[in-house]
Each structure stands twice: as C-alpha cells, then as structure tokens.
Amino acid sequence: MPIGGKLILRPGLKMPSYKEAVQIQQRLREKVVLKPPLGFFPHLVAGTDVSYSREDKMFYAVVVVLELKSLSLIEKQVVIGRTEFPYIPGLLSFREAPFLIKAIAKLKHRPEVILVDGQGIAHPRRIGLASHLGVLLQIPTIGCAKSRLVGTYGHLPDRAGFYSILKDKGEEVGIVLRTRRGVKPIFVSPGHLMDIKTAYQLVIRCLKGYRLPEPIRMAHIVANQTRLAVTRQG
DNA sequence: GCGACAG
DNA sequence: ATCTTGTCGC
Numbered sequence: 365m366p367i368g369g370k371l372i373l374r375p376g377l378k379m380p381s382y383k384e385a386v387q388i389q390q391r392l393r394e395k396v397v398l399k400p401p402l403g404f405f406p407h408l409v410a411g412t413d414v415s416y417s418r419e420d421k422m423f424y425a426v427v428v429v430l431e432l433k434s435l436s437l438i439e440k441q442v443v444i445g446r447t448e449f450p451y452i453p454g455l456l457s458f459r460e461a462p463f464l465i466k467a468i469a470k471l472k473h474r475p476e477v478i479l480v481d482g483q484g485i486a487h488p489r490r491i492g493l494a495s496h497l498g499v500l501l502q503i504p505t506i507g508c509a510k511s512r513l514v515g516t517y518g519h520l521p522d523r524a525g526f527y528s529i530l531k532d533k534g535e536e537v538g539i540v541l542r543t544r545r546g547v548k549p550i551f552v553s554p555g556h557l558m559d560i561k562t563a564y565q566l567v568i569r570c571l572k573g574y575r576l577p578e579p580i581r582m583a584h585i586v587a588n589q590t591r592l593a594v595t596r597q598g
Numbered sequence: 599g600c601g602a603c604a605g
Numbered sequence: 606a607t608c609t610t611g612t613c614g615c
Contacts, residue, residue, distance in 0.1 A: 414605075416606045423606095451606075453603040460605070482604050492604070513604045546615075551604080 410475035411579020425463035498556025505555030
C-alpha cells in the first residue's frame with residue numbers, strides 16, 4: 365500500500381475555522397504514541413521543508429529521502445500549491461500538512477522516520493506539525509524547529525551535542541540542542557512513534573557540521589531552488 | 599488587558 | 606516564511 369494510502373486529501377477545499385482546527389488537534393493528539401516501534405533501526409530517513417513565495421502566494425513543499433548511513437540523497441519529491449489558511453502559531457499544520465502529505469505520498473521509497481521542520485509535541489496541545497504528520501501517515505516523526513513555540517529551558521553550553529531539557533507545564537516535551545558551536549540551538553521534540561532519547565540520537569547522526577540536520581537542510585535547499593526557478597520563469 | 603507566538 | 610547589504614567572527 366502506498367504511503368498515506370487511505371488518507372482523504374482535500375487541500376484548498378473546506379478550510380476549518382480556528383475552533384474546528386483546535387478540535388481536530390484535540391482528537392488527533394490522543395493518537396500520538398511516544399515510543400519508537402520495536403526494533404527501530406532506520407535505514408532511510410526523510411526530511412521536509414516548505415518555502416513560500418509572497419508574490420504568487422504559492423507553497424513549495426519538499427520531501428527528501430536520504431540513506432542514514434551516508435546521508436546521501438536517494439529520492440526527492442516536490443508539490444506546489446496554494447492555501448487560504450493563514451499562519452497562526454499553533455495551527456501551522458493546517459497550512460502546510462496537506463502539501464507535505466501529498467509530497468510524501470509520491471515517494472517510491474518509504475522512509476522509516478521523517479524529520480520535520482517544526483515542532484512535535486513541544487506544542488500547546490502536544491500536536492505540532494511533526495506529530496500531526498506522523499499520526500496521519502503512521503510513520504515515526506521528529507520535530508526539528510529553529511525557534512521556540514512553548515516551554516522553558518536552562519543554560520546551554522556552546523558545544524555541539526549539548527542540550528537542555530525543554531519543559532512545558534511540568535512536562536518534558538523535547539530538548540533544545542546545540543547542533544554546532546556558535547549558532548542558535550534547535551528545538552527537537554518527538555512527533556509520533558518516537559521518544560526524546562531516540563530523537564536525540566537520530567538527529568545527532570544526521571548532523572553534518574551545519575546547524576540543521578542534513579535531511580531538513582537538504583529539503584530546505586531544494587525548496588528554495590524550486591521556488592526561485594519557478595518565480596524566475598513561469 | 600498584555601505579552602508570546604513553529605513557519 | 607519572505608523582504609534585503611553589508612558586516613562581524615571563526
């Protein structure tokens with residue numbers, strides 16, 4: 365069965381109201397599993413990112429699949445589209461998830477885990493973009509955000525690999541990880557079928573000397589290149 | 599009411 | 606996210 369085979373995709377159609385979106389999240393959050401599958405030893409790791417063009421108001425959603433061992437590109441898929449759903453902190457899923465799901469569904473290679481540019485459970489209702497995608501696709505996911513949405517954390521040494529626990533309302537929802545010396549840390553949190561320890565170990569294995577883990581960094585580059593290529597021509 | 603606020 | 610030039614630091 366193809367990835368996300370049973371999903372009913374309706375991007376661009378019925379846009380949920382703020383209240384409806386929150387209700388959907390409260391229903392999905394109950395399905396989030398904070399433990400990796402038995403014998404979780406991924407071989408293929410995916411990364412996602414979305415770039416946006418303000419002039420044509422188009423989204424460029426990208427998913428790349430890398431071989432974990434070598435961090436080399438295996439496959440990439442791009443989906444271009446438009447949405448009317450605005451950016452609202454806490455409701456990012458309703459803006460980006462439809463396009464990312466379409467892109468992931470096009471993959472010939474099924475990734476065993478996906479690194480998502482956004483939060484996992486480090487979210488007001490514990491259902492950030494990474495968790496949302498994981499539940500819908502039933503694939504382990506990890507949220508890797510470049511800034512904080514919720515939670516507090518302590519001092520972080522300026523040394524690659526060091527981290528501080530991210531806590532929100534008394535719960536440990538992720539870590540703030542220094543992926544490289546001299547740069548701002550990233551916010552790593554479990555999405556679905558994932559826990560903090562496993563997420564940390566995997567992100568560390570995906571680092572290649574840059575601030576962002578290679579799958580997300582590569583997806584970001586592809587998204588921007590695609591957007592610029594389209595914007596520049598037609 | 600005020601400040602915070604993934605992309 | 607995107608819009609933007611130069612500039613500071615390893």
